[in-house]
Amino acid sequence: MLEKIKWAPLVLAITVLLMIVTAAVGHNIQTSGGAVRTEEFTFTTDVGATSHAKLYVPQTATAENPAPAILLCHGYTASMDAMEPNAIELSRRGYVVMCLDLYGHGESTLPPSGYSQAEMGGVEDYAPDLGTYSALQQFAQYDFVDLTKIGMLGHSMGTAAIQEGAYLAYAKWTAAYNAALAEATAAGQDEATAAATAYAAAMSSGIVLPSSMVLTGYNYNVRNVNDLTYNGVTSDNGVFPLYAAPVNICTIEGTYDEFCELLWGVKDASQYTTSFKFAYGTGGATNVPSGTYFMYGDAAATPLTREQAVEAAASAAVTMAPIRAAYTFEGTHSDTYYDQTAISYGIDFFDITLRGGQATIDPTQQVWHGRAACGLIGLLSALVAFVALALTLLKVPFFATLVRPEPKSITTCDTPAHGLRYAIIYLVCLLPAPLLYYWLVGYPYYMQPQWFKFLTKFWPNEIFNMAPVNSLLLFNVVVGVILLAVYVLVFLLIARKAGCGWVNTGLKLPVAQALKALLLAVVSFGLVYACSGLSGTEFSFFKFHLMPMDGAHWRSFFVYLPVWLFFFLLVSVIFNSFTRINNAPAWLNYVLIAVASCGGLAVMFAYDYGKLFATGVRGIEYIPGTTSAEWLATIGMTFPTALAGIMLFSLLFNLPLAAIASRVLFKKSGSAWLGGFLLSFVVLAFTMSEMVINV
Structure with missing residues (x-):
């Protein structure tokens, strides 16, 4: 590294300069040259934790022209920073993006002891959504967000969490609907009128619902029907809680995912669509080729064209028949964060389900690599700077x-x-x-x-x-x-x-x-x-x-x-x-x-x-x-x-x-x-x- 100590000050100066330059260039890429505004904030969740998040707001998202919004959630050994490639690519395409530090990660705290969620059985110290439900509701604070077009994307543990957050949102919406329906029926309204009244009341309850989800590096959250836990789930006793929700969902798996046997029940990740958990999440489909769009409940997984998928996704809330898609890419579990192909699949699915199939920028055209390069150069510069400063001193x-x-x-x-x-x-x-x-x-x-x-x-x-x-x-x-x-x-x-x-x-x-x-x-x-x-x-x-x-x-x-x-x-x-x-x-x-x-x-x-x-x-x-x-x-x-x-x-x-x-x-x-x-x-x-x- 340094053969002569007199070179240490020069190396220190170079590394510090590189740190400054890569930070500036990286930030420029992160904000798409100033076209995207970023801000960090904290909020208190439904169980009393303090959650930390980062918002990416494109200039095109305004109160007059609200934009679709997407919540991004990281995996177990990471923080919201890991979701940056997705955040950069989605925000520069006009999506409002929120990256969340899940409980105990980054700058988010764990909930105080004694918390519970009624929709999760009121079990003490159990909040498996890890803050995603409350983060989802934060979108209602912004007039530049189109609340009818909300997506969620998670990786690994974050994928488990977003499914729980979506389940909570739909469970609360259903409770509001049922309460309003009972009230309308008691008031003497006929069945159709009472249902319409209840639907209007639930929709005006302020609960933010996701309509599109991208699951990466994780299975469909299939519960044991006997106790609604994830323990002892088999092909005979499983239930997928979101099956009745009009949420369009795709899965993205690396062909070399190290967690596949634990999560899907098959050793070879390239075969994950043959698992019983996949069948539960899709309503019976199995052994589906990568990139196939099909309807939930279609066991034959009859392929839809992209145009048919767009039409089906848009009407899912009415037909209660959302779409499903399965993707596979060449990579490992962690590669899902940084693989260009995997990222493009997620972008395209959101374009289909939240934008009527319109793509502002081709999903394969990505710039996050520059941000990653700046991160690597800055990181190596910092590691050298530690030694260079010590030698200088x-x-x-x-x-x-x-x-x-x-x-x-x-x-x-x-x-x-x-x-x-x-x-x-x-x-x-x-x-x-x-x-x-x-x-x-x-x-x-x-x-x-x-x-x-x-x-x-x-x-x-x-x-x-x-x-x-x-x-x-x-x-x-x-x-x-x-x-x-x-x-x-x-x-x-x-x-x-x-x-x-x-x-x-x-x-x-x-x-x-x-x-x-x-x-x-x-x-x-x-x-x-x-x-x-x-x-x-x-x-x-x-x-x-x-x-x-x-x-x-x-x-x-x-x-x-x-x-x-x-x-x-x-x-x-x-x-x-x-x-x-x-x-x-x-x-x-x-x-x-x-x-x-x-x-x-x-x-x-x-x-x-x-x-x-x-x-x-x-x-x-x-x-x-x-x-x-x-x-x-x-x-x-x-x-x-x-x-x-x-x-x-x-x-x-x-x-x-x-x-x-x-x-x-x-x-x-x-x-x-x-x-x-x-x-x-x-x-x-x-x-x-x-x-x-x-x-």
Whole structure:
């Protein structure tokens, strides 16, 4: 990265400039060159939570010319920022768009305890819509929204949530209709007149109803008819609550969706339309080709032309026969956020169901890629800026006392025997991470308002309140302890005999100087993070984010920080005092350190996803132990590796970058402290900045 410390200020200046430029360019793309106004706001939901959302309002949407509106909802390990590609493309086509942080995500809170929803049986602490019903009702606040043309689009958990929000809206509308009908009948009106009176009363009740929904990366919400839960649903006992609502719905699935077996009941995602849940959501259709429009209740799924689909969708509220469509695209579960084909399917379906088939811009003509590119450049610039600022500050007299000559590594491969010994130990150190990853991370899905608590190895609590981060914490502790034991053995049994001592670990530093290294890390992290925060959510790409955090996330940050400090100080020592080879070229040491950080995980990932892309089924399908007879007898289901696999994307991105950065900081400071401190801050912020708070 930086071979000479004098280059650090120049690199810092370049990275900061890139952050500023990409933020500005990205914002211009986000607002379609000023043609779309954006604003963030909060509101209180029906169960007392504070929800946070972002509104995209095209200039063409006015009180005189109200526009269709669409609510966008993200998945479990994301926030509203993940929906930006859809938001950009829909808003520049004239749709009013609201992106919502679901409960516990982004800047939305969890509801206070004791809440309930009458339409959900009045069950305490159960609100599976995650704020989508109340967000839907927010559209009534805007005179530039056409309330007769409302759509909803969700991804994964967000898809489950929007179905619940739509169900709540229609349940409340039906209750208003029934109450008015009873009153009209009691007043002596005949059946037809009473029905007309009740319909008018329900429509004037102010309840905002969706007429179009796009479900991505998730199944139709099929309940168990016996208790209306999602438990034990089979082809014999299922019911789709929205079957009686005049809502036009399409599904969009990646052909390599990792969650398919859990959600649809079939292993190969390309076959999802053969599942019984698909049949329930469509009124009997099965094995439907991708891109087919057909009527709900038509078991034969008789294809409709686009013109016929437009006509049927427009009359659904009268005929009570909405349309259905099924789409498949080449991609994984997470790709639904960012795949051009998947996004175009959603746009076209909304054009058909909310705009009478008119397309202002061809659905395939998309510009969000520029915003994503700006996010990636800005993100990488921020990661480099953390290190560049620390190196720049090392020239300041106060911090210059930290600089020491770089100690020699405990490894010198000067003979074949030494080289073989090094290779064996190196490979041994690569094994714990892939062998233990799925065991330790599990399936950390925990959403109390949905009553979904899956295989989380370290349950969230009032202190450690983020299930996905708990899983990574457990992984860091166990793998860290194993690596520490291996390193101590290598040091005691091999390195000391070769004359290496405490100084070679990079830890020999007076306490006052170690504290000064901590201060330097805090200043470097704080200044760059604050700079990135000024741009809002500019610095994100795919599953990689460096996001501004709210107060709740910062409180959790300091709770989890000690474990990240332990892990990254440890790996800084290992990378620089053992993995580094004294007589190897500098470039080779960088490669060795980068591979050491994630090589085992990368091989596991390549096998796992390689088999998925080759066969349609994961190479490592289930969390180890969940397929045993005892487990199945107790729990009743296996758990897929899907969520842990998706979380692995971020690790494979940030671990090698952190390892290389630790090498640079060690080389320039002569100790492991600065790198250990700074990288623990950066990686933890990277890990949890948009992660869900579960408790």
